[in-house]
Amino acid sequence: MKTGDQIVQDLPWKWPVQGKIFIIGGLGYMFDAWDVALNGFLTPLLGTEFGLSVGERGLVATANLIGMAVGAVMWGTIADRVGRKRAFSLTLLIFALFSVVGALAPSYGIFLVFRFLAGVGLGGCIPVDYALVGEFSPSRLRGKILAAMDVWWPIGATLCGVVATVLSPVQGNWRWMLTVMILPALLLFWVRRGIPESPLYLAKNGREQEARAVIDDLVARTGAPAEPYVIEAPAAEAAGSGKMRAALDQLRQVWSFSPRVTSVAWLLFIAVMTTYYVALSWMPTILKSGGYSDYAAFARTTLMSAVGIVGVLVSAWLIEAVGRKWVIGVSAPVAAAALVAFAASLDIRSAALVWLGVFGFIIQLAIPVLYAYIAELYPTRIRASGFGWASSVSRVASGFIPLIFGSVLWPVLGLTMTFVVLGVVVLAVVLWMAAAAPETKGRKLDHIIEPAGDVVPMGT
16 A cells, blocks of 8 residues: 555646645745845945955855855754744745845945845745655656756846846945845745645654645645555654754754765755855956946846756756756766856957856756755655755855955966866766765655665665
8 A cells, every 4th residue: 555655756747736836935946046146246236335345245145145054954954843834934034024124234234144134034945945845746757846946046046137237227226136026025925825734744743634634635636546545654753852952953863864975965065056156146246357337247147047047947857868966967067167168268258258158057957956866865854954954054165155255266366267176176076976876866755765874776
């Protein structure tokens, strides 16, 4: 007899059912992209208004990304302990609140505090959204669905770029850039209240009647034939050490589950996302240093994000056609190489624009597959935490790298050599992934890696 988990993962895909969750979850991810992309546009504008040094400008992205790192751990842990649905709704509300007060900040120091707090709220969107969408998705389509989730990222970054470009000539432009995204975020918070709790989460936490209610509703609404199933009893866990140590307890579980897989997850996130966030956070400033106006620099950065929409759509096909590891292993180093070519040809505007577009396309082949891959590697009981911790460490690294990039790497090594160093790091990490982590293509969730951390043979 099938388990409830298997029933959910074998359902047919229906847009009014799982598709609704995909869209609502994706819109939250869109705001995450919008907010991260906004750092790059705010940096030169705040630098001019407050008379900031290059190092101080790097703190714009650092404060926001460190806040997201804290939020990724905090909300991933909350989602695993109190449910996806509750965490799903609150992340955007907190983000919107501190974005409002950030737009009214009277000084640079206060602005940084509010950007950090807004990041804490929004940092929970990615781990919570991916966990929820993945747990409602049919296993045969899960890779494509989770990869397609990332189409919301370049859409959000592109919308941010369009708004920033249009508002760049307006007095008080950076305050208006923050304000514009608040109302749709609050609207999405209201819509999110109607999302059901994950039946996999309910089953793993011993809430059998609630899990059956959600599963039976899904079966009826997708038109699948009803069949008997069992809800497996949750595995006994040791008593917790209190809420103050919840995050550390989840961290211990993530590493004890599989040190090899967790090391791959963390290193992939750090290498790939640091490369992307450096480009996104500093590209307007890099282009301005090459003689571009605010408007031209903002427009070209927006083009980099817009081309990524096509990259995400292609990745949704590649992820099932060739597998997760091949897509990441090829596209991540090639994207880093495109950044090197861009830096080397910065003085040749047409060539630089081409390489910027190539980077925007290729990096969005890697990132969607990375998110889908990491979300699949962990079992349900720690999926949001495993993803959240990997996302968090990448946000910490990516948060400090913009500061280090502007004050140390770029001035000392030069732009081209800085991107060469990033490329070497990316190549080393994908080689470790090839050796240490399994391919997840076509496998059911919770049946990819044994609890001891051993890879399940692909034939079982």
